[in-house]
């Protein structure tokens with residue numbers, strides 16, 4: 001599977017028009033609060049799919065981790081390197097450009113084009129707003145591709161779920177049952193923390209939601 005031109009354009013427009021409500025001004029608070037419980041301190045090399053320009057990458061680097069990441073939009077990655085005060089070396093890969101500096105490597109281009117050889121060996125995956133950015137028809141392919149290119153590395157996953165009848169995605173609502181469908185054959189799936197965050201998210205309230213559950217999972221390899 002690859003992402004259609006139309007779907008890619010939709011994301012590029014979001015970045016061009018700065019409609020990036022998903023981008024947090026700081027490190028995700030749950031990563032700081034629950035990081036130890038999801039294995040952050042054991043991780044040496046993390047893969048961050050659909051990374052945007054998240055400050056979480058800077059946090060991983062500050063902990064001494066190596067980071068390999070992927071993002072469709074080049075502007076986002078230029079901003080990411082500027083934010084980190086890193087001057088990247090650029091080289092081509094089959095679906096775009098690789099940005100590399102210090103312990104950070106980002107594949108700019110379609111996630112579905114990545115191979116295990118590109119990503120290399122990783123011992124942790126961080127999915128915040130990646131699986132929930134994709135429509136239902138793509139999520140099973142996403143999960144399979146993620147496991148294939150990371151050799152089923154342990155995963156820290158942050159999702160949202162709400163009544164999908166109340167709002168169109170993205171972000172899409174992804175319930176625990178679906179996470180289990182994608183991952184429970186290969187991982188022990190544990191919910192580390194979850195909470196209704198609607199009161200902190202006035203935009204989603206305006207979009208018509210009556211609840212918005214955020215969940216933090218650890219997918220670990222001990223089955």
Ligand SMILES: C[S@@+](CC[C@H](N)C(=O)[O-])C[C@H]1O[C@@H](n2cnc3c(N)ncnc32)[C@H](O)[C@@H]1O
Pocket residue numbers: 003011012022023024049050051052053054070071072073076109110111112128129130133
């Ligand atoms: C909801 S945002 C989340 C970004 C980031 N994880 C964060 O927490 O800020 C989803 C991101 O995925 C990117 N994206 C969407 N489809 C993609 C694909 N097929 N390959 C790579 N990146 C993609 C979008 O450009 C967008 O930056």
